[in-house]
Amino acid sequence: xxxxxxxxxxxxxxxAVAFFAVLFVFIRRRxxxxxxxxxxxxxxxxxxxxxxxxxxxxxxxxEGRRTAMVxxxxxxxGKISTLFGSEVGNGVVKGFxxxxxxxxxxxxxxxxxxxxxxxxxxxYTRDAEIEAFVSDFREALNSIFSGTSVMEQVDFFAGIAVYxxxxxxxxxxxxxxxxxxxxxxxxxxxFSEEMEKRMVEDEILRAEMVxxxxxxxxxxxxxxxxxxxxGEITGVEALIRWHHPTKGFVPPxxxxxxxxxxxxxxxxxxxxxxxACRQCKQWQNDGLPPVxxxxxxxxxxxxxxxxxxxxxxxxxxxxxxxxxxEIEVTETMAMxxxxxxINVLGRIRSMGVSISMDDFxxxxxxxxxxxxxxxxxxxxxxxxxxxxxxxxxxxxxxxxIVNLGKAMKLIILAEGVETEEQCQFLTRIGxxxxxxxxxxxxxxxxxxxxxxxMPKEALLKQx
Ligand code: C2E
Ligand code: CA
Ligand code: CA
Numbered sequence: 001x002x003x004x005x006x007x008x009x010x011x012x013x014x015x016a017v018a019f020f021a022v023l024f025v026f027i028r029r030r031x032x033x034x035x036x037x038x039x040x041x042x043x044x045x046x047x048x049x050x051x052x053x054x055x056x057x058x059x060x061x062x063e064g065r066r067t068a069m070v071x072x073x074x075x076x077x078g079k080i081s082t083l084f085g086s087e088v089g090n091g092v093v094k095g096f097x098x099x100x101x102x103x104x105x106x107x108x109x110x111x112x113x114x115x116x117x118x119x120x121x122x123x124y125t126r127d128a129e130i131e132a133f134v135s136d137f138r139e140a141l142n143s144i145f146s147g148t149s150v151m152e153q154v155d156f157f158a159g160i161a162v163y164x165x166x167x168x169x170x171x172x173x174x175x176x177x178x179x180x181x182x183x184x185x186x187x188x189x190x191f192s193e194e195m196e197k198r199m200v201e202d203e204i205l206r207a208e209m210v211x212x213x214x215x216x217x218x219x220x221x222x223x224x225x226x227x228x229x230x231g232e233i234t235g236v237e238a239l240i241r242w243h244h245p246t247k248g249f250v251p252p253x254x255x256x257x258x259x260x261x262x263x264x265x266x267x268x269x270x271x272x273x274x275x276a277c278r279q280c281k282q283w284q285n286d287g288l289p290p291v292x293x294x295x296x297x298x299x300x301x302x303x304x305x306x307x308x309x310x311x312x313x314x315x316x317x318x319x320x321x322x323x324x325x326e327i328e329v330t331e332t333m334a335m336x337x338x339x340x341x342i343n344v345l346g347r348i349r350s351m352g353v354s355i356s357m358d359d360f361x362x363x364x365x366x367x368x369x370x371x372x373x374x375x376x377x378x379x380x381x382x383x384x385x386x387x388x389x390x391x392x393x394x395x396x397x398x399x400x401i402v403n404l405g406k407a408m409k410l411i412i413l414a415e416g417v418e419t420e421e422q423c424q425f426l427t428r429i430g431x432x433x434x435x436x437x438x439x440x441x442x443x444x445x446x447x448x449x450x451x452x453x454m455p456k457e458a459l460l461k462q463x
Contacts, residue, residue, distance in 0.1 A: 038112045040090065041097035046119075049111030053121045054169040056109060065123050067163040068130055069176040072096070072137065074116040076154035092116075092154060099140035103133060117180075119173065134158050134188055157183055161191040205250070206258050213267055217243050220275050221442035224451065225294075225413060225435045228427045233451065235292035235326065237435065238276040239442045240268065260300055269301040270310060277318040277325060279445055284324075288452040294326035294356060299333040303340070308347050315351070322352030326377065330358045338369055346374045356413070361401055371408065377433075378405040382416025385436070389421050402429050 036048035044052065053069075060067045074096050081089030093116050100118050104110045110120045122133055137158075145151050159179025161172050175196075179189035182199060189195075212218060222236035242250040259265040273295050280293035301307060315322055327348060334341045334357065345355050356377035357370070361384045380401055387394035398414075405412045414426045417436030426434065440451075 041094060041112045043097055043100065043118070044109060044111040046111055046113040049109055049113065049119065049121075050169055050173060052109050053173075056121055056123075057163060057169055057172070060123050060163075061165065066125060067172075068122045068124065069161045069163070069172045070120045070122050070130070070133065071113070071159045071173075071176040071180060072100070072118040072120075073157045073159070073180045074154055075157055077116040080150075080153055092150060095144045095150065096141065096156070098144050099137055102140040102144075103136045117177075119176070130160060130162075131188070134160075155187065157186075158188045159183070159191070160188065202258055205255055206262050206264075208244070209255065209259055209262075209264050209268070212242060212244070213264075213271060217245065218268070218271065219243060219444065220272060220279065221444055222279075222293075222448045223435055223442035224440045224448070225292075225433050226439045227433055228423070228431060233291055234433060235294060236448060237294045237328070237442070238272060238279075238296070240272055241442075256298070260298055263300060265298045265300045266304060269296075269298050270314070272296070273311070274314050274318065277314050277320040280324055281318050281320045283449065283452060284320075286449070288449065290324060291452065292324050292326050292354070293320075294328050296328045296358065299330075299336070302329060302333055302344065303337075307344060311348055311353065312351060315353075323354075326354040326356055328356045328358040328379070331360055331362070334373060335369060338372070342372055342374065349374045349376070359415075361397060370404075375408075375410055377411045377413055379413045379415050379435075380431070382436075385414050385416045385422060385426075386418065388425055389419060395425065398426075399429050402431055406430060 036045050037043070038045050043049075057067055074092065077089055077092055080092055093112075096116070096118060097112060100110050100120065104120055108120050108122055110118065113119045120133075122130060124130060124133075137156075141156070142151060157180050159176045161175035161179065163172055167175070175191040178195065178199060179191050182195050183189040219241045220238045221241050222238055224233045225235040225237065226232070227234050240252050240256070242252075242255055244250045256265065256268075259268055276293045276295050280291070284290055297307075301310075304310070311325075311327070315325065329341075329345070334345075349355055354376040355374060356379055357373070357375055358379050359381045360378050362381035378401065380398060384394050384398050384401075388398065402412050411432045412430070413433040413435060414422070414431050415435050417423060417426065417434040417438045419438060422436075423434065423438065443451075
């Protein structure tokens, strides 16, 4: 090879390396994931959105225009994805994105800020424009999904935070999101000072719960379950009570959801399980007629890896025979991961513990899945029972649930029984057990002891 050929080869090699280097950089740039646009919907990414909003916020202020952060959360998206697969779920998200684009109409900045959460920085002059904007969004959704059943399965929540002239964009965004967390079931929630105060109070309650357990501020009350056939108490449900040192009585609905957010719920549930089993064993040791004890299990506890060993250990520790323990799980949590539910409940049940499906008929009832879940008792939700006196549809649904339960050889319990008429109807359709204020409110252990000591005839007058 002469000198000239060597130079030509070297040059070619240098050019080739340079060419591939440029190509590599070009491809990298093209495929760089965060170009500020969400690939699925074409809306702005969260980072770019917030960055651009910061500029817009200042501009609006300078021009004397008002600004609000509006966030939309798709409600029911998870359910759709679970039932019909992620492709259908993605279709729903894309439909929502399309509705956002339609109402924004190129005038405002909009983003898919999270999996199924959207945000719009809305500029306006009159307050009523915000409400109109949200209702336009709903109309856009209806027209996008018209001819499908999507809008029967999903809905949305909107959170609105109006710019106060002081907040930075992140605070404004957080305030709008807070509306989604603190909403009381309303479709549209506006941020308020009161909401912020409630959030702080919740924060304090969350922190206080840790001490509450250690300091013995929790107590279990027990509500009798009565047999329609014999009028006897067949079991009691353990329901937690918090005697707060300064607030007094705090009802479970005010702190159990908070406990679920922090993880302390699993300690509370374990305490409840142990206390209830110990109490039940105590009643038996005292020679009282044996009754089953039922304990509520939270979703967090149910999805812990050691849930089975916890139940087993508590039974061993307290010496309670498993046949006297019943675990209540809700429909919603059982349906979240049906495979796991079948596995875990099957194993708990094989220990001899009974399983009941709580609040049945309140959420999304997948009757076909129910067939596969290891169950002993079906608890008809209070919302159906309290409607029985006035609502024929509730009567029909309740009747259908009882028939279905019977076909599956389950024991059927009606929750929240309050009137004589409800009792008559429920007895007529073949319901087995009742629980409700008509018979008895939840009571402290000592009062239940007294009830269990009474002869049956006296008991019927008491409960
Ligand atoms: P739940 O499991 O559905 O319990 C039944 C609730 O209905 C109880 O409310 C009970 O007092 C109430 N109730 C019973 N009969 C009637 C009636 O005739 N009319 C009306 N209006 N209400 C009736 P409570 O004790 O306030 O508990 C509320 C919820 O808190 C429970 O609903 C349960 O989900 C949860 N919870 C209570 N204790 C515990 C616990 O130890 N652990 C867990 N994870 N959750 C608990
Ligand atoms: Ca329950
Ligand atoms: Ca219930």
